[in-house]
Amino acid sequence: xxxxxxxxxxxxxxxxxxxxxxxxxxxxxxxxxxxxxxxxxxxxxxxxxxxxxxxxxxxxxxxxxxxxxxxxxxxxxxxxxxxxxxxxxxxxxxxxxxxxxxxxxxxxxxxxxxxxxxxxxxxxxxxxxxxxxxxxxxxxxxxxxxxxxxxxxx
Amino acid sequence: xxxxxxxxxxxxxxxxxxxxxxxxxxxxxxxxxxxxxxxxxxxxxxxxxxxxxxxxxxxxxxxxxxxxxxxxxxxxxxxxxxxxxxxxxxxxxxxxxxxxxxxxxxxxxxxxxxxxxxxxxxxxxxxxxxxxxxxxxxxxxxxxxxxxxxxxxxxxxxxxxxxxxxxxxxxxxxxxxxxxxxxxxxxxxxxxxxxxxxxxxxxxxxxxxxxxxxxxxxxxxxxxxxxxxxxxxxxxxxxxxxxxxxxxxxxxxxxxxxxxxxxxxxxxxxxxxxxxxxxxxxxxxxxxxxxxxxxxxxxxxxxxxxxxxxxxxxxxxxxxxxxxxxxxxxxxxxxxxxxxxxxxxxxxxxxx
Numbered sequence: 001x002x003x004x005x006x007x008x009x010x011x012x013x014x015x016x017x018x019x020x021x022x023x024x025x026x027x028x029x030x031x032x033x034x035x036x037x038x039x040x041x042x043x044x045x046x047x048x049x050x051x052x053x054x055x056x057x058x059x060x061x062x063x064x065x066x067x068x069x070x071x072x073x074x075x076x077x078x079x080x081x082x083x084x085x086x087x088x089x090x091x092x093x094x095x096x097x098x099x100x101x102x103x104x105x106x107x108x109x110x111x112x113x114x115x116x117x118x119x120x121x122x123x124x125x126x127x128x129x130x131x132x133x134x135x136x137x138x139x140x141x142x143x144x145x146x147x148x149x150x151x152x153x154x
Numbered sequence: 155x156x157x158x159x160x161x162x163x164x165x166x167x168x169x170x171x172x173x174x175x176x177x178x179x180x181x182x183x184x185x186x187x188x189x190x191x192x193x194x195x196x197x198x199x200x201x202x203x204x205x206x207x208x209x210x211x212x213x214x215x216x217x218x219x220x221x222x223x224x225x226x227x228x229x230x231x232x233x234x235x236x237x238x239x240x241x242x243x244x245x246x247x248x249x250x251x252x253x254x255x256x257x258x259x260x261x262x263x264x265x266x267x268x269x270x271x272x273x274x275x276x277x278x279x280x281x282x283x284x285x286x287x288x289x290x291x292x293x294x295x296x297x298x299x300x301x302x303x304x305x306x307x308x309x310x311x312x313x314x315x316x317x318x319x320x321x322x323x324x325x326x327x328x329x330x331x332x333x334x335x336x337x338x339x340x341x342x343x344x345x346x347x348x349x350x351x352x353x354x355x356x357x358x359x360x361x362x363x364x365x366x367x368x369x370x371x372x373x374x375x376x377x378x379x380x381x382x383x384x385x386x387x388x389x390x391x392x393x394x395x396x397x398x399x400x401x402x403x404x405x406x407x408x409x410x411x412x413x414x415x416x417x418x419x420x421x422x423x424x425x426x427x428x429x430x431x432x433x434x435x436x437x438x439x440x441x442x443x444x445x446x447x448x449x450x451x452x453x454x455x456x457x458x459x460x461x462x463x464x465x466x467x468x469x470x471x472x473x474x475x476x477x478x479x480x481x482x483x484x485x486x487x488x489x490x491x492x493x494x495x496x497x498x499x500x501x502x503x504x505x506x
Contacts, residue, residue: 005420021420025417026410096413096437097413097417
């Protein structure tokens with residue numbers, strides 16, 4: 001029985017999960033000064049300097065179509081790697097790291113046939129909650145990747 | 155606290171009519187003057203006596219016939235006393251002046267001094283001859299009482315004659331005058347009584363006011379001490395709050411630390427397994443801390459609410475105390491006004 005360690009985070013009431021192997025670390029948003037980069041796509045909030053590395057910040061609220069897209073000062077940055085690119089997802093809070101059995105995961109293709117969001121790996125069941133499991137490799141569009149690549153230092 | 159005699163006592167019971175003596179009510183000096191001039195002007199002897207028949211002022215214009223001779227003799231005096239008393243009784247029964255012939259043959263009157271329907275004394279007088287005296291009769295009386303008949307007759311001739319009508323008129327006049335005088339004097343007496351009671355009552359109220367003022371001051375000062383203590387609690391609450399905030403921050407950092415440690419442990423693969431366990435313990439610690447912080451927060455909130463309530467009550471008490479103090483001042487001022495009025499009233503009454 002395969003058990004994955006999933007990093008659980010929350011935006012508003014919704015909980016999401018990313019496999020731990022794709023996660024680099026977690027930080028407080030307020031510890032950093034966000035530097036605005038001109039001519040960048042709406043989802044990219046800017047860049048920060050994390051221990052010498054330049055990390056672009058990605059507003060998941062905007063990406064997932066949340067109504068309220070403003071950043072709370074108590075937000076956290078979930079640093080993930082996406083095809084060797086380090087980016088920081090801005091989330092409300094990183095809740096926990098959980099162990100999820102494979103059986104509890106239903107792949108997205110099984111549930112939704114029309115889903116256009118490839119980055120949704122599947123839906124996981126944890127306690128009485130439904131988690132949206134994300135695939136960081138596929139979360140950036142090619143266009144976004146082109147913009148971010150020059151900004152980020154690997 | 156009982157105030158002793160009250161104004162109600164004076165009003166309803168009136169002056170204690172059983173025990174009060176006429177000399178306490180009437181202005182005797184004034185009565186004497188009036189009696190003297192009255193007697194002189196009309197040539198009618200007068201005297202004022204109490205209910206026992208004892209004179210309360212000096213008799214006016216008493217004739218030698220009556221004073222020296224008739225009353226001078228033991229038997230004569232005795233007869234006069236009986237005569238006076240009987241006349242008094244008669245006037246008591248009727249409540250009106252009574253004109254009669256005395257035992258010695260002169261025409262006398264008894265005018266009752268009435269107050270509130272009760273007799274408090276009598277004005278006796280007369281000693282008039284209304285008709286030509288029967289000399290023999292008088293000589294007989296003289297012998298009976300042991301007085302020299304010639305002297306008796308001589309004194310008799312000194313007596314003024316007057317008509318019975320004028321005697322009756324004199325009696326009526328005295329009756330009206332005495333009645334009025336006693337009414338007026340009594341009113342003054344009552345007024346003085348009331349003023350005294352008022353004075354006592356006001357003194358007691360003033361004393362009570364002082365006590366109240368003193369206790370109001372105590373309440374105020376207690377309240378101020380209380381406020382100081384509340385301030386202390388408030389400050390300590392604030393300080394505790396700050397510490398709790400700090401703990402919360404540490405708990406949060408610990409959480410992040412734990413999560414990051416777990417992530418690193420996962421990356422290390424098998425080598426990181428042991429460390430991963432440690433990381434989990436750290437995460438658990440942080441979540442416990444958070445729970446505790448929440449509980450403390452709640453606790454502090456309750457303290458804050460209690461303090462606020464206490465402050466409100468304190469403010470309420472202060473206001474009450476201040477209102478009390480203000481009210482006491484007002485009452486005291488009013489009392490002083492009333493006292494001054496009572497004093498003025500007293501002066502007016504005494505000047506009558």
